[in-house]
Amino acid sequence: MASPSHSTSTLLVRLREHGGDDGAWSQFVDRYGPQFYGWCRRHGLQDADASDVMQEVLLRVAKGVKTFDRERANARSWLFTILRNSFRDWLHHRDPAPGGDVARALLESKEALDDLERRLAEEFDLERKEVAEHNVRSRLRGAATWLAYELTCRQGLSYTEAAERLKIRRPHVIRSRNRVIKMVAEEVRSLAAAEESRQGP
């Protein structure tokens, strides 16, 4: 069974409330691990260091997620802060590190930190869109309307193929697809609004 908060919550909130039980942790690792690793490598760290620091920061998130207060903190800035701080601690504890200079420079480079923030923002947007798709899908109860979107937008089938598969006419596939795109976009907006209102002024 999907947990009740599954449909409307981001990974961080699910982690905080249900631990890794509902698969949120695996999803979190799969989503944010490679982003962070890729960021380290892009800014000059070797594989060994990048792997090491990635492990460190993910551990810190796992331990620290209980302190994340969704009413107060913006999830994105919370995550950014904890990533940056655990990176700093990692650097501090393994001094003198091979490649320590690169890592230090990375922490002090505005451009690199901006890049990290941008990557986190992209992942958050993607996550929100997936939550929105999930919500729309369960509302439509897997009807043909949803399948038209699923096959064409998510699985990359052509409209003709989707029409054959669903045994409906091609313009109807497009009509359903358009409708779901609109619903998803609206759901994304209302999720964003809900997050904002939760954090208050």
Next chain:
Amino acid sequence: MDTCPSDDLWRIYLMEGLSPEEDEALTAHAETCAVCTQTLLGLAPAEPARAPARPGEPTPPPELMERLRGLWGHAEPEPPGEDAEDPWPQITGYEVVRVLGRGGMGVVYEARHVALNRTVALKTIRRRRDAAPRGEEVSRFLREAEAVARVSDPGIVPIYEVGRDADGFPYMALEFCPGGSLAARLADGPLPPREAAAMARALALGLYKVHACGVLHRDVTPANVLAAADGTWKLTDFGLAKLAEAPQRLTQTGVVRGTPLYMAPERFQEGPAEPDGRSDVYSLGAVLYEALAGVPPFQGASVADVVHQVASVEPVPLRQRRGEVPRDLETICLKCLEKEPVRRYASAEALADDLRRFLADEPILARPPGALRRGWKWCRRHPVRAALACAGVGMLLILLVGLFFLNAEKNRTELARQGEESQRIEAQAQEAVTRATLDFVESKVFAAARPKDQEGGMGYDVKLADALKASLRFVETRFKDQPLVEARLRLTLGNSFEENKGGGKQRKTKGTA
């Protein structure tokens, strides 16, 4: 079809707003026309972007990923369930667009009536997994529908249709109010006074019609006041409306339904006085108050706190909260908020009339309370200060009586011992003592309640204990040559202090005595 249909026609096609014949014709056309297929695809809103690929960027080693995933359980994600909390209702003829809001009992959706191409608000009963709608909820819902359907007024959100969806859950189609609720509007600050008055008047007229049908609204709150497409304010959500002739108390016994912030005091009281239209007048007054002041008349940390204030504390006058509120409008608003129903407007119509007079710059009928009532209201508004004043008067009396007996006692013994002449001298001396003591009480003890910037003043909010403490300082210096008076004063002050607060200080005081 020889020529390609216009974009507008395709838009209607996408919304399924065409007749079946037209729809069929356009479908057939699009199946063969590549241009129109592109048109159709282009009419979709831009799809939210997917995460950009970063080709060539290194990825972490798979075994590291595996290890990290295992760090915290290793359950695979559940497939998305089909049974989300609130699956959207499937109602023939309507296309549900989005959730507008959720209440205790129901969910409100924005939907489109396909045939009429009209946007409506669809109100439904909250749906539970595998749960059939409960009879009580349905009957409440239907009575609500009945109540709304009986009223037609610009101040009331009209109801279009009532029915049941594919699963047997009842629904209600209401006029869609795109302007949102008054509660949301007030988050940006209070309304201009005249606009607030016009709103209250529209709502009062609507309420009057509702009352005339034998229906009380019972839940007039800013959340239930909506801005229609034309900008006018309308009352909605008759979830608590109780038809006058319906059986009593559908809710559990003793459970008060509604928001206490806007509920009339008599709504909390069990007793012969059944709430009537004047309870709604009170709630509307509370809504008007918040529209003008930005805050509800009473705020409290808990429901019990609010209930207590509603029952026994007077609201802060509007003009103290916001100086630009016209005096007449304040008078009208506070008349609605009177604790006793008989002091309020007798009907919503009377309230609407007075608001009309205010808006037309005519003299209003409501009168501000007189001086005596204002004093009484002040006491209700400032129970602590009133109690302090009472305690002060009481103290003074005790001191006077005490001094009287002290003198009488002394006079009697002295008289017995001395002649008339010395008697007279002594009596004069005693009188001087009494006067000195009174002066002292006046200038030192009660001085503490003066504003801070005046001599001896500690501010109006001073506690009795603080005043006593402050005055003790003067006892010694002032009555140095009159040890008996000093001792007596110390004792009295010490006792008062003990009764008032306790602590170590008064013991020392009495010790000196």
